[in-house]
Amino acid sequence: MAAPVKKRKTSLPKKTVGLAFPVKFPDISMFIVERKIQRARLDHVKNLARRKGFQVSDSLNESVTHIISELETRDQVLEVLRGRLSNDVEASLFLKDAEIVCMGWFTSCMEEGAPVQVTHGHRLKPEVKAVPTVSSSSASKTCYQDAKYCCQRITPLNHHNKKLTDALEVLEKQADFLGGDNNSSRALAFRKASTALKALPKTVRNMREVENLCDLKGGKHCKRVVQEILEEGFSSEVEDIMNDEWFQTVKIFTGVFGCGAATGRKWFDMKLRSLEDVRRCQDINLTTEQKHGLKFYDDINTPVTRHEADVIQQIVAAEAQQILPGTTVTVTGGFSRGKTTGHDVDLLISHPEEGKEEGLLAQILYALHKKDFLEYTDVQNSSYNEAAIRQVKRNQVMDHFERCFSIFRLPKRLIQDRSELNTDQSTVKLGENTLKMSPKDQANTQRPTLAEEGSGDVEDTTNKTQNQDNSDETGNADDRNVRTQSQDAGLLDSKLTPCVDSEATSLNDGVRDWVARRVDLIITPHSQYAYALMGWIGSRMFNRSIRDYANREMNMTLTSHGLFDKTKNALIPAKTQREIFEHLKLQYREPKERNC
Numbered sequence: 001m002a003a004p005v006k007k008r009k010t011s012l013p014k015k016t017v018g019l020a021f022p023v024k025f026p027d028i029s030m031f032i033v034e035r036k037i038q039r040a041r042l043d044h045v046k047n048l049a050r051r052k053g054f055q056v057s058d059s060l061n062e063s064v065t066h067i068i069s070e071l072e073t074r075d076q077v078l079e080v081l082r083g084r085l086s087n088d089v090e091a092s093l094f095l096k097d098a099e100i101v102c103m104g105w106f107t108s109c110m111e112e113g114a115p116v117q118v119t120h121g122h123r124l125k126p127e128v129k130a131v132p133t134v135s136s137s138s139a140s141k142t143c144y145q146d147a148k149y150c151c152q153r154i155t156p157l158n159h160h161n162k163k164l165t166d167a168l169e170v171l172e173k174q175a176d177f178l179g180g181d182n183n184s185s186r187a188l189a190f191r192k193a194s195t196a197l198k199a200l201p202k203t204v205r206n207m208r209e210v211e212n213l214c215d216l217k218g219g220k221h222c223k224r225v226v227q228e229i230l231e232e233g234f235s236s237e238v239e240d241i242m243n244d245e246w247f248q249t250v251k252i253f254t255g256v257f258g259c260g261a262a263t264g265r266k267w268f269d270m271k272l273r274s275l276e277d278v279r280r281c282q283d284i285n286l287t288t289e290q291k292h293g294l295k296f297y298d299d300i301n302t303p304v305t306r307h308e309a310d311v312i313q314q315i316v317a318a319e320a321q322q323i324l325p326g327t328t329v330t331v332t333g334g335f336s337r338g339k340t341t342g343h344d345v346d347l348l349i350s351h352p353e354e355g356k357e358e359g360l361l362a363q364i365l366y367a368l369h370k371k372d373f374l375e376y377t378d379v380q381n382s383s384y385n386e387a388a389i390r391q392v393k394r395n396q397v398m399d400h401f402e403r404c405f406s407i408f409r410l411p412k413r414l415i416q417d418r419s420e421l422n423t424d425q426s427t428v429k430l431g432e433n434t435l436k437m438s439p440k441d442q443a444n445t446q447r448p449t450l451a452e453e454g455s456g457d458v459e460d461t462t463n464k465t466q467n468q469d470n471s472d473e474t475g476n477a478d479d480r481n482v483r484t485q486s487q488d489a490g491l492l493d494s495k496l497t498p499c500v501d502s503e504a505t506s507l508n509d510g511v512r513d514w515v516a517r518r519v520d521l522i523i524t525p526h527s528q529y530a531y532a533l534m535g536w537i538g539s540r541m542f543n544r545s546i547r548d549y550a551n552r553e554m555n556m557t558l559t560s561h562g563l564f565d566k567t568k569n570a571l572i573p574a575k576t577q578r579e580i581f582e583h584l585k586l587q588y589r590e591p592k593e594r595n596c
């Protein structure tokens with residue numbers, strides 16, 4: 001893309017450039033207009049250009065070939081420059097020759113590492129005319145993308161500003177790692193800014209397009225970073241963070257299941273620098289979670305694929321069906337927002353008959369455990385009561401459902417050959433053996449497609465698939481256990497179960513015939529299902545936003561358990577996610593549009 005540049009009549013005074021860097025492009029001499037550029041940034045920009053072999057003149061003289069400015073029009077630039085020269089005639093004489101270009105041209109040169117051809121788009125235009133910003137555009141869609149709450153915007157998974165949002169997410173992560181109230185607020189500000197950029201319908205090219213964007217306009221730091229990337233192609237601050245030993249080490253440590261930022265920082269302060277250091281350290285008492293996290297670090301930090309999530313869902317659903325027909329097991333979390341990989345599998349378990357879900361988790365875990373599908377479990381009992389939903393703490397993420405955080409042993413042979421998972425999803429082929437599900441069971445084994453979730457059908461199917469034959473099963477736990485045990489053999493025979501001796505196999509990855517995957521099992525009563533589904537589909541930021549909206553705009557409290565109208569002092573039931581949006585007077589957003 002390097003383009004020939006026009007030759008100057010006069011030879012260039014090379015003294016105007018930093019002597020430390022060799023000049024690669026003697027035909028080019030840049031002059032950067034200071035107006036609208038902070039001093040520190042100006043120095044940084046000049047240095048960058050010089051490092052790349054460009055000449056940058058500190059004074060305005062005849063040698064200048066390119067005048068680069070943040071100002072919006074050619075007229076504004078001329079006015080600034082004329083004010084500084086001895087007479088207008090002299091100014092206009094050389095300005096006839098020099099290109100007057102925007103920062104975009106400079107950025108392209110830096111990215112190319114060579115001068116690029118000045119095009120019409122780079123040249124600042126003579127007439128003064130307002131440049132529409134994204135937020136002031138009259139296009140309703142564009143305006144909508146700048147709505148106050150991100151739950152009102154369409155936030156797709158694949159958006160147009162990844163370079164910018166990746167950088168802001170590094171800053172967010174760093175603030176999270178640093179911890180404390182102030183840094184949590186900073187992390188949220190970075191998150192909000194990146195969320196706003198994700199909703200934009202086009203790639204941002206110029207600061208003017210975003211400087212008034214909701215969730216960005218107040219953030220000086222965010223703006224500085226965005227501007228740096230727009231102009232130079234990267235942010236030196238973000239690069240520095242990514243290369244920082246503290247950041248890199250805490251990032252590795254927080255990848256350990258059970259290790260949060262505070263523990264990660266503590267380990268770093270203890271002079272630990274690697275997982276091996278942590279494993280060997282005698283001075284720390286690792287929790288059971290952390291021991292497992294260290295043992296299966298590589299597995300757990302390998303993204304879970306959608307296919308693996310489906311296989312795990314089918315294994316759990318098959319067990320649940322045997323224990324209590326009619327039980328629904330739904331993949332939620334990032335996968336339902338269209339992500340193709342995730343850090344875990346979030347399974348929402350329910351039964352269309354309210355109350356039947358009680359005691360179900362223990363039985364499912366028992367059945368899975370018997371077949372050696374579980375490496376680690378941490379069960380948390382339900383802590384739900386009506387007061388919990390009426391008085392929700394601000395920013396509270398955890399809900400009150402009965403749940404199990406687990407490490408699942410996923411047999412490698414079930415995921416090696418994708419073709420073994422039938423496309424109609426009616427069977428999971430386990431080697432020579434096939435786990436069959438009846439059509440009725442299939443209906444209950446929910447794997448929502450994006451469209452289904454959007455239509456609210458997911459929730460509706462549960463009502464249609466209620467199993468009438470087992471109404472007496474729920475009351476008697478012992479009876480259920482007997483049934484479960486007798487049915488285990490028929491469901492997955494012994495050939496299909498993974499290796500029994502977990503310690504022996506875990507210690508030697510070479511003989512382990514399964515991979516460790518993080519799976520969360522969440523039990524929800526049917527009456528709360530739509531709310532639980534919305535909460536667990538996420539994203540975290542979407543939840544935060546819609547809950548904030550409910551509180552501020554509707555005087556309601558929204559959680560994964562329900563919606564409480566504070567004005568009417570009443571809980572509002574909902575069967576589908578659509579109904580929840582309607583109660584909140586919000587336009588419905590498909591799960592795939594909730595990737596804030």
Ligand code: UTP
Pocket residue numbers: 332333334335339341342343344345346397398399535536537538539540541543560
């Ligand atoms: P995750 O942390 O699993 O996020 O929580 P994710 O979007 O699926 O990301 P990956 O793909 O695994 O990396 C899933 C959703 O569950 C909600 C979170 O807010 C998130 O939106 N959640 C989590 C709750 O609703 N309640 C909780 O107690 C915990």
Ligand code: MN
Pocket residue numbers: 332333334342343344345346
């Ligand atoms: Mn998840």
